[in-house]
Amino acid sequence: MRLSSMTDYAVVIMSAAARHCGTCSLIEQAGGKRARISAAQLAEETGLPAPTVQKLVSKLSAAGLMRSSRGVGGGLRLARPPATISLADIVEAVEGPIALTACIDRAKSDCTLESCCNVKGHWPQVNAAVRGALAQVALTQLVEEV
Template sequence: MRLSSMADYAVVTMSAAARHCGSARVSSVQLAEETGLPVPTVQKLVSMLSSAGLLRSVRGAHGGLQLARPAAAISIADIVEAVEGPIALTACVDHGKQDCALECSCSARPHWGAVNEAMRGALAGVPLSRFVGVPAKDVAL
């Protein structure tokens, strides 16, 4: 399993924001410069991360972006879910999904929920603070 580029970029962007000590404010342009990501990509990520309650935007002369809570209280699962939605290795565990020909007779389907929960638990156990000391361009998932 691989994370999407956007999920990876979201972790890189949040890591850069976290390096500003959480309380300092930074702009999307500044985050783009620090990470090497295109400004439109960072702006899109900032919107998604803000909607998920991970970043806070402050307007005004001293405005900018900052973490909505301490980096130690934000998990990699939080960031991935902000961009990708719920962590699921297969779509068949979603209620109402009827797009699998094996759905009625699949012996694996009842077990995917536990696998998805284990994957989410693993990502939830890694705090963003673990990524803070590493330059954004060197962070890879």
């Protein structure tokens, strides 16, 4: 299994945003505002093309992982503290629900083995295990130095 480059880029963007956010929940508890960053700054910092960053920010915002605001002091910020955002959340924001095979989705399944497949019933358990593993990795972990 390999994630798309767009999903990889989304993880890079979210990690960069988390580095700028810092300890968001502590800032908010103190009555402050979360740090913000522009899409142009994210593009420059990550080395990704600006149109790619804008496209991914749109997907991440639609999934409730980022928020944007306009005007003075505007920009992008994480919608939640980074400790509450998992790798699974980011993957699903770009790829959709985690499913290793197409046969799980009846609308997309065109498998010639479907009528005699003995494995199909096991894929939900496998998908849940993969999602569970990705859900265990918080965005805060992806920001830490390796």
